[in-house]
Amino acid sequence: MLKKETSKEAFERYIHISYSQLKTYLTCPQKYEFQYVMGLPWEFIPEYFPFGKAIHEAAKIFYRTLKETGRRPTLEDTTEHFKACWDKETQVNNIRYKENQSRDTLRDKGAQLVKVFYENVAPQRIIGVEVPFSVDMVLEETGEVLPCKLAGIFDLIESDEEGNFIIVELKTGAKRFTDDQIDLDLQGTLYSYALRQMGYQTDGEETLVRYDQLLKLKNPDMETYYAVKGNVHYIWAYTLVRKVLKAVNNEIFFPIPGWQCKECPFGTTCQQEK
Template sequence: MTTTYSYSRLGTYETCPLQYKFAYIDRIKSDTEGIEAFMGSCFHKVMEHLYKELPFKILPLEDLLVSYDELWEKGWHPDIVVIRKDRTTEDYRACGRESIEKYYRRYHPFNSSKTLFVEKEVKLSLDSEGKYLIKGYVDRIDEQADGSYEIHDYKTGALPDRKRIDGDKQLAIYQIGLSGLFDDVKDVKLIWHYVAYDKEFISTRTLEQLEDVKAQTIALIDEIEAQTEFLPSESFLCEWCGYQELCPRRKHLFKTESLPVNEYLNDDGVKLVNRFMELKGKVSEHKAEIGKLEEELEKVKEAAVVFGKKEGAETIAGSGFKLKISKKTDVSFPEKKDPQRLEIEKIIRDSGKWNEVEGLDIPALKKIYLEKKWDASLIEKLTPFAELKTTTQVTSSKLKEKE
């Protein structure tokens, strides 16, 4: 059986595959509703009321505000949650009222275009076989005097940037569905109303862009239907998720955040985290101290080298221990990708010594070169490719009794 997808369903998967699983596969109903979504629903219903009455009359602003308050009162339930601790229920209620007032004053008398549909269900297939089905509800569809169409969407959330508007797929999908409603669809404007800010964004899509949206949406549906893991994806949106008590990334945070202080501190998980952080802090402190000691140790080594040179001594005696100052010479040869490696290889092969450094084993070649195990003439041929480096070492050991 072919599944019909809504844009919100697809968006849920893109936000978090695990949330998608809980909502659409396991069909677990969330007990909570974010106040932002509740306010948005009340605003949308007021707009629906306004535009459905337009063919008959223009409703007064006061009537719309009364309608909004009634929707708020009747729809309110105890499972509506306010995530933002710096905001109250009344802050959101007032924001919704002010958004209605701003919208009304900006667009009154609402005659810039002809409203054809309000909260219109749009169904479409993204392919010719009807395998990829989409449905959604368009807030409003208008027609201009020149025959062009407008798809309107009300947003009660935060302002987007221009890139997000021009890349939005939701209204583009609705534009594709518009062709199933009318035969004369050519020019279409996609219009977003960010009502809390009294801002309007307008964008358009070319036929090529619409085909890209189709392809992207088909690919997303294929990914969803092939998915077997549905792993959680963390973001700032987790705070608004209605499945936090089920999510392995959030369930303990969700469980403990509402506990009284005494219960919170006695929770086994909280104790483990607190002990972990305590130990991590101590480790950091010790690392810092070790770093300082290592810096001082290097300075003492340098001072020992200077003292040894001054005294002409390679061994310095201390209380039960001694320091030995020695020089170590190392040699390096060109890296594998360096063209000079081929020259080295040729020299060694021509000398008949290749089997002693099979595959040009660099550690073996270093040992042979430093210990001069080959003829002087061969060592001399290799010298242009060898880079010698001498370092001074300071090592410690116990003093023997006779020392």
């Protein structure tokens, strides 16, 4: 257990910004406005939403059982958790599946991915599973503090034999990450920064982030990538977050039409705005 884990009460006392809010703004400021400023209901739910949730649920049960009992749950149990979560999350009828996909085919694909996860994952010492955090963002050179706290949930924190912490993020996707994607990944930077604000690093000023990526391919696979995050990344992230907050404060919300529109749950509203 992390000593400085954020309690629900402490969390509710402050205004927060999360990685997914930042990602939404950086993908399309208008989508951010629809979602977080106007609070519009979604026109549909993209399938990757319940899919990612069900995969994370299975991984959570796997890690928690291992942490608490020292033993892995069975593959059958882990898969059952995926299926139960998938069945529950997809009961609603506004899920949008991609061409050639359905509730049943994705249920099977998910079970295959859980098997790949189960066979490949090799955790070190588990420190925390789904650990919430809420931290100040501070520019160390000047002491400037952003007006919002950074909030999120670590999927998993492990430690090596010397007790050094490593952040682990579980991802699902159809394409393997490139080196640039890993190096520039904002989520890894923000989460390692949050861990440092809680008083932990991997080594000196740097923190190791591991990405376990489950690949939704015809033959499902799992890749593991590492990134080392430190002060250079943190200053860059601080500046970026400050600029996004300033833009939101000034109500700068414009559409960015592109690949992201296909899966945007505000497409009809967006068309009507024009």
